[in-house]
Amino acid sequence: MSAATVYLWREDRLEPRDDCDVLPAVIEAADSWLVTDGRVRGLELHRTRFMTSIPRGRYRQVDPGAFWDASMAALPRTGAWFPRVELRTQLLRPQLLLRVREAPELKRSIVLATHTGRDPRTAPRFKGPDLEAMVRLRTRAQARGADEAVQLSPQGHVADGSTTSIAWWRGDALCVPAADIERIDGVTLRSVVALATALGIDVLYESVRPEELDGLEVWALNALHGIRIVTSWIDGPATAEEPGRLADWRARLDALRHPLPPAGA
Numbered sequence: 001m002s003a004a005t006v007y008l009w010r011e012d013r014l015e016p017r018d019d020c021d022v023l024p025a026v027i028e029a030a031d032s033w034l035v036t037d038g039r040v041r042g043l044e045l046h047r048t049r050f051m052t053s054i055p056r057g058r059y060r061q062v063d064p065g066a067f068w069d070a071s072m073a074a075l076p077r078t079g080a081w082f083p084r085v086e087l088r089t090q091l092l093r094p095q096l097l098l099r100v101r102e103a104p105e106l107k108r109s110i111v112l113a114t115h116t117g118r119d120p121r122t123a124p125r126f127k128g129p130d131l132e133a134m135v136r137l138r139t140r141a142q143a144r145g146a147d148e149a150v151q152l153s154p155q156g157h158v159a160d161g162s163t164t165s166i167a168w169w170r171g172d173a174l175c176v177p178a179a180d181i182e183r184i185d186g187v188t189l190r191s192v193v194a195l196a197t198a199l200g201i202d203v204l205y206e207s208v209r210p211e212e213l214d215g216l217e218v219w220a221l222n223a224l225h226g227i228r229i230v231t232s233w234i235d236g237p238a239t240a241e242e243p244g245r246l247a248d249w250r251a252r253l254d255a256l257r258h259p260l261p262p263a264g265a
Contacts, residue, residue: 002124004100004101004102004162005099005100005126006018006073006097006098006099006100007074007097007098007099008059008096008097008202009067009070009095009096009097009098009102012063012066013070014067014070014071016072016099019058023090023091024090024107025088025089025090025095025111026089026090026129027086027087027128027129027131027132028053028054028055028059028085028087028088028089028090028094028128028129029050029053029086029087029090029126029127029128029129030050030053030084030085030086030127030128030131031046031047031049031050031053031056031084031085031127032046032082032083032084032085032223032225033046033082033083033187033223034080034082034103034223034224035075035076035080035081035082035083035103035197036075036079036080036081036103036259037078037079037080037261038075038076038077038078038130038259038260039208039257039258039259040257040260041188041191041223041226041253041254041256041257041258041259042087042127042187042188042190042191042256043072043258043260045187045190045191046187046223047068049127049185049187050064050085050127051064051068051193052067053087053126053127053208054087055088055111058096059087061070061094061216062087062094064096064253066088067085067096068085068262071083072228072260072261073084073099073100073261073263074100075100075260076100077260077263078206080102080103081100081101081102081103082101082102082104083098083099083100083101084098084099084101084104085097085098085099086098086099086128086197087128088143092183093220094223096167099126103224104259106224106225107147107225108225108229108246109163109228109229109230109231110147110148110225110228110229110230110231111145111146111147111148111230111231111232111233111234112141112146112147112148112149112150112161112218112220112230112232112233112234112236113141113144113145113146113148113149113150113233113234113235113236114149114150114152114210114233114234114235115137115140115141115149115150115151115152115162118130119151119152119154120133120134120136120137121133121151121182122205124151124159124160124182124183124184125182125183125184125185126184127184133206134162134163135163137149137160137162138149138163140160141234142177144234145234146232146234148161148162148163148164148220149161150162150166150210150233150236152209152210153181153182153207153223154228155207156209157177157178157207157208157209158175158177158181158208158210158213159181159182159183159207160177160183160184160185161220161222163222164186164220164221164222164228165183165188165189165220165221166186166218166219166220166221167189167192167218167221168208168213168216168217168219169216169218169242169245170204170206170216171216171217172201173201173203173204173207174192174193174196174202174203175202175203175204175206176189176193176203176205176206177206177207178203178205178206178207179205180207181207185224186221187223188221188222188223188226188227188253189221191253191256192221192227192249192253195249195252195253195256200237203255210233210237211236212237212238213233213236213237214238215239215240215246216237216239216240217229217239217240217241217242218230218233218237218239219246226250226253226254227246227253229241229246229248233256249250
């Protein structure tokens, strides 16, 4: 398989297609995850998020369940991959696509920068419609020397990273943005919260401004890198790191990996 292969769902099967597509298309729903030697973390959560992101009132004619099953069967069982499934509209017609992409180098740390302009998100609780806008935010943050942009709520509270969920530690308590702050339902963050709950660790839901995180350990989480520790926040708080905590939690998260479904299932 090449470094990146695109499949279009057509007549109940996946067909390879040319990725050099110049026609405009609008992504309605998308999801992605890391596959390492045929093992993946939180796959059922990714499936549920993708299915519930599809605006069913407008796309009754698509069959995302059959598409999902065929996509899982098509994924490589060796190597490191970062596939993405998409529902998009092109020329007023819905399309289901699978992109099988090689995984980039994985990192343990990250530098953040706060986005201070207009909130470009149109569907902040759904993954897909704002992908291009979030990539633009990340590109602007990279021009400032960061890896990732942080989007704030209208009240100035930490909401989401451009491709990550944000969490922090207040002593021995894990903290995440409050439920009324609009953000993507991050699968990796949800997994970490579930682990913390199982371990009897307090989970606090907070509304905080970036400066209120000064001196705290801050994490950025997503399906590709898992947990990354924030080592710097440009024009933001000075973050900290408790020795050993990141390694322990990355190991706990890795233990949640399970094999992909059998190709014939």
